[in-house]
Amino acid sequence: MERLNTKLYLQNCYIMKENERLRKAALLLNQENQALLSELKHRLAKSAAGGGGNNNSNNAAANRASPKPGIDAAPPAQAGGKGKPAPRPK
Secondary structure, eight states: OHHHHHHHHHHHHHHHHHHHHHHHHHHHHHHHHHHHHHHHHHHHHHHHHHOGGGHHHHHHHHHSOOSSTTTTOOOTTTTTOSSOOOOOOO
16 A cells, blocks of 8 residues: 555656646747737838828738638647647657
8 A cells, every 4th residue: 555655656746746847838939929929010100100091901912711621720739729838840
């Protein structure tokens, strides 16, 4: 019985250590996402303020309906869903 208890204790320690590692990784990913979102908002604001006439042709092309609905749609994980994030390149 004591051996089983020791085994379970060690498994619990491993799980807690892995949980902490994953928590730190999630925090770093969240910080990176926030920085990227901030940069994107900054670029969009900058282009909207200074772009003027050149953006009209780009906006018209972006607003056109796709011949096949949903073909240009992002996968759910990239469209703000709660799925697994895309793997990071190494």
